[in-house]
Amino acid sequence: MALFHAELKINRRHLLLGMSALATVASFAQSKGFAEPLHQSDSVSRFMSVSKILVPHQLNPVVGHRIYVALNDVEENFDNTIHAIHNFIVKTASVDVEHLMPALTDEKLQNSALKIISAWYSGVVHGKSGDHVIAFEDALMYKVSSDVMTIPSYAKSAPNAWNATAVPLLNMPSF
Amino acid sequence: MPSDLNSDVVIVGTGVVGCLIAEQALDAGFSVLMLEAGPRVSRDTIVENYRNLAPTLRNHWNAPYPPKPWAPHLETRTPDEASSYLDLTGPNAKAYEQGYVRYAGGATWHWAGICWRMTPDDLRLKSLYGVGRDWAFSYDVLEPYYARAEHAMGVCGPGDPALQWPPNTARSRPYPMGPIPFGPGEQRLTDVAATLGMQNLPAPQARNSGVSFDGRPPCCGNNNCFPVCPIAAKYDAATALPRIEAKGGQIITNAVAYRVETNSQKKVAAIHYFDSDKNSHSVAGKIFVLACNGIETPKLLLLSADEKNPSGVANSSDQVGRNMMDQPKLVADVEMTEPLWTGVGPVQSSSIMNTSQGEFRRDYAGAMFRMENMARSTLGGLAALEKGLYGKALDQEIRRLSACTARLTVEHEPLPLPFNRLTLSDKQDWLGLSRPRIHYDVGDYVRRSAEQYTIPLLKKLAAALGATDIRISPEFLHSDHIMGGVIMGNDPKDSVVDVDCRAHDHENLFLPGGGAMTTGGSGNSTITMAALAIKAADAIIGQLHHG
Ligand SMILES: Cc1cc2nc3c(=O)[nH]c(=O)nc-3n(C[C@H](O)[C@H](O)[C@H](O)COP(=O)(O)OP(=O)(O)OC[C@H]3O[C@@H](n4cnc5c(N)ncnc54)[C@H](O)[C@@H]3O)c2cc1C
Ligand code: SF4
Numbered sequence: 001m002a003l004f005h006a007e008l009k010i011n012r013r014h015l016l017l018g019m020s021a022l023a024t025v026a027s028f029a030q031s032k033g034f035a036e037p038l039h040q041s042d043s044v045s046r047f048m049s050v051s052k053i054l055v056p057h058q059l060n061p062v063v064g065h066r067i068y069v070a071l072n073d074v075e076e077n078f079d080n081t082i083h084a085i086h087n088f089i090v091k092t093a094s095v096d097v098e099h100l101m102p103a104l105t106d107e108k109l110q111n112s113a114l115k116i117i118s119a120w121y122s123g124v125v126h127g128k129s130g131d132h133v134i135a136f137e138d139a140l141m142y143k144v145s146s147d148v149m150t151i152p153s154y155a156k157s158a159p160n161a162w163n164a165t166a167v168p169l170l171n172m173p174s175f
Numbered sequence: 176m177p178s179d180l181n182s183d184v185v186i187v188g189t190g191v192v193g194c195l196i197a198e199q200a201l202d203a204g205f206s207v208l209m210l211e212a213g214p215r216v217s218r219d220t221i222v223e224n225y226r227n228l229a230p231t232l233r234n235h236w237n238a239p240y241p242p243k244p245w246a247p248h249l250e251t252r253t254p255d256e257a258s259s260y261l262d263l264t265g266p267n268a269k270a271y272e273q274g275y276v277r278y279a280g281g282a283t284w285h286w287a288g289i290c291w292r293m294t295p296d297d298l299r300l301k302s303l304y305g306v307g308r309d310w311a312f313s314y315d316v317l318e319p320y321y322a323r324a325e326h327a328m329g330v331c332g333p334g335d336p337a338l339q340w341p342p343n344t345a346r347s348r349p350y351p352m353g354p355i356p357f358g359p360g361e362q363r364l365t366d367v368a369a370t371l372g373m374q375n376l377p378a379p380q381a382r383n384s385g386v387s388f389d390g391r392p393p394c395c396g397n398n399n400c401f402p403v404c405p406i407a408a409k410y411d412a413a414t415a416l417p418r419i420e421a422k423g424g425q426i427i428t429n430a431v432a433y434r435v436e437t438n439s440q441k442k443v444a445a446i447h448y449f450d451s452d453k454n455s456h457s458v459a460g461k462i463f464v465l466a467c468n469g470i471e472t473p474k475l476l477l478l479s480a481d482e483k484n485p486s487g488v489a490n491s492s493d494q495v496g497r498n499m500m501d502q503p504k505l506v507a508d509v510e511m512t513e514p515l516w517t518g519v520g521p522v523q524s525s526s527i528m529n530t531s532q533g534e535f536r537r538d539y540a541g542a543m544f545r546m547e548n549m550a551r552s553t554l555g556g557l558a559a560l561e562k563g564l565y566g567k568a569l570d571q572e573i574r575r576l577s578a579c580t581a582r583l584t585v586e587h588e589p590l591p592l593p594f595n596r597l598t599l600s601d602k603q604d605w606l607g608l609s610r611p612r613i614h615y616d617v618g619d620y621v622r623r624s625a626e627q628y629t630i631p632l633l634k635k636l637a638a639a640l641g642a643t644d645i646r647i648s649p650e651f652l653h654s655d656h657i658m659g660g661v662i663m664g665n666d667p668k669d670s671v672v673d674v675d676c677r678a679h680d681h682e683n684l685f686l687p688g689g690g691a692m693t694t695g696g697s698g699n700s701t702i703t704m705a706a707l708a709i710k711a712a713d714a715i716i717g718q719l720h721h722g
Contacts, residue, residue: 054565056566096566097565097566098565098566098567101565101566113565114563114565117560117565117569118560121556121560121569121573122230122556122557122560123230124229124230126229131229133227133228133229136226136227137226139230139556141230141552141553141555141556141557141559141560141573142552142553142556144552144555144556144570144573144574144577145518145550145552145555145573145574145577145578148359148516148518148519148577148578149398149516149518149519149550149551149552149577150396150397150398150518150550151550151552152233152397152398152399152549152550152552152553153222153225153226153397153398153399153403153405154397155395155396155397155406156395156396156397156398156519156520157395157396158395159383159384159385159386159392159393159394159395160355160356160384160385160393160394161396162356162358162396162519162520163356163358163359164356164357164358164359164361164362164363164519165359166359166363166514166515166516167514167516168514169514169571169574169575169578169579172570172571172574
């Protein structure tokens with residue numbers, strides 16, 4: 001619970017940052033090398049490194065930590081899987097998910113990779129004994145249309161300040 | 176047995192109908208006691224419940240409202256759950272899976288707030304088209320109550336009479352606030368529908384538009400009106416509860432009314448209720464109001480059968496629980512090549528109403544068409560992930576599915592049909608009370624409308640929007656407007672309540688709300704329930720003053 005509240009506070013602060021500040025945070029995250037350690041356990045930092053290749057966006061380390069804990073809980077030998085994907089990335093010198101996934105022919109590793117991607121986008125990890133809901137407003141699926149629609153339950157704008165302008169599909173927000 | 180409590184007015188149910196009557200009676204100087212089956216829960220608890228749901232559950236409007244064992248309501252997360260309270264039978268059982276929460280504040284917690292008035296013609300189906308029933312009064316009688324309800328709930332709407340509903344019809348008061356702006360999806364629908372002669376109107380809605388109203392803030396487009404408006408910009412009856420208490424009203428929560436007791440003068444003497452420990456209590460009063468909604472009110476009357484009232488209280492006509500109505504709904508999920516972008520503004524904010532009127536109603540039902548304005552990012556996100564995509568392709572697909580898909584909806588006008596009937600199930604709830612059993616068949620009038628009128632029109636509308644794919648629901652669904660079970664009329668032989676929602680059989684018992692509606696119309700009907708509640712409150716106050 002404490003972790004959840006900490007995460008909420010961080011997110012509110014993120015929301016308050018202007019778009020230019022967000023862009024700076026994004027480029028800072030992207031400039032970090034693949035294997036650069038975070039101040040977390042080896043397993044979690046390895047998970048974050050793998051995540052950065054699988055999900056080419058700015059990733060919140062608090063959310064990442066929680067996804068790691070949840071997947072570790074529901075997937076057998078999750079650490080070994082992460083190790084294996086990590087080694088594969090290093091061995092093949094994969095720089096992005098578009099190159100990595102077609103090369104990752106081991107079905108088990110591929111499924112785990114998709115589960116990691118799914119957790120970052122949907123904010124949930126499905127387990128046999130129930131769902132681990134990890135993130136709401138940090139779920140990446142909301143960022144993809146954040147230029148147009150609000151994350152449900154958060155304010156869109158000042159009162160009545162929205163309008164009927166339809167933006168082009170191609171204007172993908174950066175996040 | 177002497178009653179534990181006593182009040183001038185005893186109201187069962189703290190939904191919009193109960194709360195409107197409570198405030199009016201308190202303002203007139205009478206004491207009010209309200210019994211509420213469910214718990215009283217804070218808004219932030221519900222918002223947190225919602226945000227902590229798995230995304231697949233976020234479109235189950237009841238999911239953030241777990242029921243207490245003593246006050247069950249429909250839950251829909253699994254089929255087993257869906258059949259664990261309402262006992263539904265008949266060819267269109269699915270179309271009566273009514274969503275309401277038994278929480279203090281009732282179902283307006285998760286209503287969309289849309290407030291279409293019925294039209295003068297809607298109240299005269301029998302004399303104009305030879306179907307259904309006529310209401311016991313004309314639109315002119317109802318109009319001032321509509322206006323009062325709009326001001327009591329804070330309904331915003333357009334000032335231009337041509338854009339109002341019914342159009343170009345005299346109103347005793349303007350809407351208290353102007354309309355909410357359209358987002359891109361609604362504007363596009365409006366433009367496209369116009370080419371087919373379908374007029375998409377800005378919806379009158381119980382949502383603060385641009386300004387604060389009644390101590391609640393203006394709508395900021397949080398797009399979460401169901402399952403909960405996080406800022407109470409949308410009216411819900413929970414916002415009335417502190418005001419009722421401040422005016423001296425007493426609210427007892429977790430109090431499940433299970434019996435209405437009548438005396439030898441055919442008046443109601445007391446309401447009996449269970450608390451959450453299954454202890455029984457009773458409340459005496461001068462006037463009794465059952466405002467438990469269109470299912471729970473008839474159920475409570477039937478549960479109260481005794482020697483004096485062998486087929487249930489207020490049921491000498493045998494109409495209690497009959498004529499159950501809702502607008503049978505069909506939905507079409509469409510996919511387009513061009514972005515439509517729903518999700519900007521409230522979850523519903525406009526509808527096509529001119530399709531509900533016309534001579535054709537001799538043969539088949541009129542209907543309201545609309546487009547859901549919910550943000551489709553959750554649906555789009557989950558659907559794209561299902562496809563196993565990643566990287567740029569994943570982002571593009573989520574964005575495409577969020578922007579280029581939509582849900583169109585058509586809600587048909589129901590007729591009051593006596594065979595659509597609520598009875599007591601042989602299955603019981605946690606307290607040992609019979610659950611409601613409802614037999615539901617939408618009827619040929621609605622089926623003909625779907626075949627000959629609405630499905631073809633739905634397809635035309637989708638095509639005009641540029642749909643490349645359209646999937647229409649294979650069966651009728653519910654619209655969550657529960658009506659008819661204590662039907663209003665002048666004749667005590669074929670109706671349950673009179674023009675003031677007073678039971679024909681018991682002069683101090685009032686049964687206001689959806690149950691009293693004689694017919695349902697095509698539009699969302701809570702504003703009519705609220706208007707009837709205010710009319711009933713006038714009658715209650717008059718009755719208390721005179722005797
Ligand atoms: C998802 C959804 C969206 C909707 N959107 C719209 C809309 O846009 N426009 C519209 O017009 N309508 C809409 N509705 C319908 C609207 O919510 C209802 O018509 C309205 O809330 C009914 O009000 P009520 O006061 O009659 O009943 P309720 O709000 O159901 O209140 C009844 C109260 O009585 C209590 N109660 C029940 N049984 C007992 C008992 N035995 N003892 C004590 N208390 C009891 C309940 O707990 C509840 O608090 C929607 C409904 C849903 C589910
Ligand atoms: S759009 Fe948002 S602020 Fe407006 S009523 Fe709906 S939930 Fe409330």
